[in-house]
Each structure stands twice: as structure tokens, then as C-alpha cells.
Amino acid sequence: MSATLTSSAAVPAKAPESGQPGIRRLFAMEANARIVEFARTTLGRLLIILGFGTLLSLQYSWRYWLPVMLGAAACAYVAEHRMKLVALSTFAVLALDPLWFNSLDAVKGLAKNAGIEHPKAVPFLGYGATLSVFGLATALLALRQRFSDSKLAHRPVLLLLGIFSLLVAAATATTGHVEGIALWALAMTLGAYFWFICYALHDQGSRKPVSVVEHLGLFRPFWGSTSVSFGKGAAYLARFEARTAEELAVTQLKGLKLLLWARVLLYAREAWSTLVHQELGIPWFAEAIAWLTGGRSFSPWTGWASLVLSSVDLALGMAIFSHTIIGSARIAGFRLPRNMWRPLEARSLAEFWNRYYFYFKELLVDFFFYPTFLRCFKRHPRLRLFFATFMAAGVGNALFHFMREIDEVIKHGWYGAVAGYQSYLFYCLVLALGVGISQSRQRKSRPGGSFVRHWVLPCTGVWFFFLVLYVFGHEDRTLSLSERFRFLFFICGGTHER
Amino acid sequence: MSGDAKQRIRGFIAGLVEGHAGNTVFSDSESLFQSGRLDSMSAVELVTFLETEFGIDFANVDFDIAMLDSVDLIEGFVAPMLRPAAGGMSARR
Secondary structure: OOOOOOHHHOOOOOOOOOOOOHHHHHHOHHHOHHHHHHHOOHHHHHHHHHHHHHHHHOOOOHHHHHHHHHHHHHHHHOHHHHHHHHHHHHHHHHHHOOOOOOOOHHHHHHHHHOOOOOOOHHHHHHHHHHHHHHHHHHHHHHHHHHOOOOOHHHOHHHHHHHHHHHHHHHHHHOOOOHHHHHHHHHHHHHHHHHHHHHHHHHHOOOOOOOOHHHHHOOOOOOOOOOOOOOOOOHHHHHOOEOOOHHHHHHHHHHHHHHHHHHHHHHHHHHHHHHHHHHHOOOOOHHHHHHHHHOOOOOOHHHHHHHHHHHHHHHHHHHHHHHHHHHHHHHHOOEOOOOOOOOHHHOOOHHHHHHHHOHHHHHHHHHHHHHHHHOOOOOOOHHHHHHHHHHHHHHHHHHHHHHHHOOHHHHHHHHHHHHHHOHHHHHHHHHHHHHHHHHHHHOOOOOOOOOHHHHHHHHHHHHHHHHHHHHHHHOOOOOOOHHHHHHHHHHHOOOOOOO | OOHHHHHHHHHHHHHHHHHHHOOOOOOOOOOOOOOOOOOHHHHHHHHHHHHHHHOEOOOOOOOOHHHHOOHHHHHHHHHHHHOOOOOOOOEOO
16 A cells, blocks of 8 residues: 555646647646746636636536635635635535535435425535534544543544444434434434544644644535545645645646546547447446346357446546546645556556555555554564555455445345445455555566566556456445356356356 | 664665665655655555664554655654653653
């Protein structure tokens, strides 16, 4: 599990002089001194912000893109109050739509069953739950400050996991009652903010503590996020703030470029899925499994093609949303490293994670790998490294996703939720073993060997591992472990029969 | 912190940098991890080195790799732990 991306993934602080001609100059605009100079002018800044707003408006309603555009402009150009403006922008986006990342659909179902059908009921619950979680986070930050020497202060995940578990237990016990609706809304909202609170509690122990408002402003920041914090917490983000007008211009140009690239990938994804899915008739992965279980005849090669189609679609989707988030943060003045950086160049399983979903990997490293590595099996170096990797890629990964999908418990009950999760648990187990072994065997890179041995074989091995693992990692929880094994057996040359 | 200890740290990091990037020219204030000069495997090796060489126990530290991001930062982190009764941190010599 790596702690950094290569430096090329982060935005350089200065614009190097460039003598590149024509089209290449446009692609490397942040390296062109004249373009950077123009980006520092009032007109240049206006064009950057308008371009940013235009790109967002192609994808989102005005209720989202307009406050994000205005917030990013304020954060970028009023640098002395940047962190306060981040908080203000985050709260503004949240006020306009309290359910922008947390639809509470399962809670809507509970409310409907209880006869509560007022259209404002669930948004009101969303506001209430969010305010309650912010209140809880504020109290925990104060306690963290007050009892900084206690053992729990150094274990934010354990502390918060305890609270989350109690909340889920209470919600489970009251499901079917009116109070159960509120408790589930609270549990789902805490789940959505869980890792943001962990980062805030972790950062509270750093040398430069920040205000509670600034911490809260980074909970699902306005530039977008998943349950993973892109930009981690305040301490990490502070290291990537653009400090000068030139740094800001370079950062914004790279942000704009990343947003444009996300747009190109979006069109490519649409064209790709139309071509292979509609024109060539290759099924999506879940469809292929349905064909198999339904007894429909197709060749193992179609099964492989389905696997490739679906995994490429997943990777493109990941690139599009993560480039959009990082691009937006860069427009706001933060030189954040990219989330996805040339994943096909990974030569080991551990490196793939670093290149494919950097901020999720960082979350697992920060809250599972290091806490385990620094405490367990200190006298057994290989076991120590393997176990810490296993805790991150396996246990942490499984826990993260189960908490993220805690609404499955509302929909299917505990038994149904755990049963639906069995494939993902198997995925986590294999992934953890694979990455753990990969870490233990990792050797120093020795460039200069043959191209095939140094690049082709390792990269191909990594792609193949993740392609096969996708069979179990696919997030359709209705597909059972046995169905997935059957599919794998079939595409590897097994029979079509049960 | 003695100059000898800092030299040992610097020597160890030079070995890591050489193995990772093949270039041992770096200043004491230069970023090691955030810049991408060293990766996580190097971080793990560095932590192990600090544990064995200076007897530092990281178990009760709010660990963040950023606090070991340069020779100067490592020196600043290690020095208080090498003094007796330094803020409750354990240190074996």
C-alpha cells in the first residue's frame, strides 16, 4: 500500500518554460509561460471559471453547478479566507440539497410504510440527520482535544465504529416504528460522513489544529466526493494549497484540463458501450450471468468479452467521476494529486491500487495499514507487513463497503444483507491475499531489463488478476457467490450444465 | 539530537532513494514521500529503521507519513523522543 503517487500526478508548483509547438502546446498549456501569464489576468480568470461552470452544467442541474462554480471562484481568488470559503460553499450546496449524496431511499420506503408521505418529510429528515452528525462530530473533536492522551483519541475508527454500531443496533431494534425511521436516517448519514469524521479526528492531533467549522466544511466538500474523502482532511489539504498567483494559475489550468479529459472519457464510454453492447450484442456482466443461469447458449469468449466490457466501463466511470472531483478542487485552488493515474502501467497488485483509486487506498493505509503495522507482530517483519496489508485490503475494504451499503439491512434484513455480501467478502479475501503476497515479494525496480520482462509480463499479470477478480467484486448484490463461480468455471472452459 | 544520529538517518534515506530513484542527491529539507521520490515500501522500511535504530515506539503516535517527509522533519520528530521523559513517549536506547 503506497503512501504517495508519483510526483507527475500532482500539480507542479511552477510553470516551466515550454518550446513545444502547435497542438502539444495546447495539451501542455500549464507548462506554457504565456498561457499561465494570461490565466493570471482578470479576463483569464473569468474564462477559467466560465469554462468550469460550462463543463459542470453539461452534467448537473443549476442547483449544483452554480454554487460549486461560485464557491470555487471565491476559494480560488480570496486566498486568505480559502478554508472558510470552502466551508461556506459546502454548507451552501448542502442547504440547497441535503440529499445530494445521500438519497435516503431506503428510509423513504420506511416512511411510506409508516404512512408518512409528505414530500418534504425525507428532506427534513436529511437536514435533521446531517445537523445531528455535525453536532456529534463537533463534540468528538472537542473531546479529542480535551483527552488527547487517552487511548481512544488515537483510535478514531474504533471510537466511531462503536457509536455507529450502537446506532445501527438501535435502528434495527426499532424498525417498523416511527423512531426507527429517524434512527436509520441518522445511521445512514453517519455512515456517509464516517471517514470524513475519522480524518478530522486524526488531524485534530496534528501540530496545526484547525477550527471546527473548517473541519465540517471538508465533510463531503462542495467539489464533490464519494464516501471516500478526495483530499483527505484539513492537514493534508493544507499541503496542497496554491500559495502564489502563478501556482494558482497552473493548478487551475491543470484542473480545467482534467475536467475536459473527464468529458472526453464520458463520450468515449458512451460510444464504447453502444458499440460493444448494442451493436455487437455483448451482454453486461450481470446479464451474462442471467443468460447462464437461464440456460441461454453463448460461447465462453462472449463471457470473457462481457467481463472486459463491464470492467472497462467501471474503470471509465471511476475515471470520469474522480477527474471531475479533482478537477473541481484544483479550480478552487488545491493542487491535489489525481485519484486515477495510468492504472494500466501498474507492475504489481499493490501499485495498481495506488494508481486506480488513490484516495481509497490512502484511506485504507491511514486507518488500517499503519495502525496495524505500528502495533502488531513487530518481531516478525514479513508477517507484520502481510498482516497490515491484509487488514487494509481485506478487513478495511470489507468494512468500508458494508457500512456504505448499510441500507441493504433495511431492504433485506440482516440475513439478506450479509448473504448478499458474501461475494464481496470473498473478493476482499482474495484481494487481500494477493496484495499481501505482492507486497511481501516486492523488489526494487531495476530498469534496463528486457521490455517484456520488466513491463509486459508484470502488467499483463496485474490486469488478468483484476479482470478475474471482477467476477466477485461486481457490486450487484443479487448475484450469489455460486453463480459467479459457475460463470468463471464456464468461461474457463467448463460446461454449461448445472 | 546529535549530528551522528542525523547522519545515520541521512545515510539510511540515501540508500532508500538510491534504490528507488537511483539518485542520492537531496537536501535535508527536500520532500521525500509527497514528492514521489520514495514510496510506501520505503515508508515501511523507514519506520522499521527508526524503531530499531532509535527505539521509537510508534504505537501511541498519531502517525502520518507527512511527519517523516524530509530529513529535517524526521530529525524534529526523533529528537524529543531521544531525551529522557519526553512528553510520555517511550524511547529505548
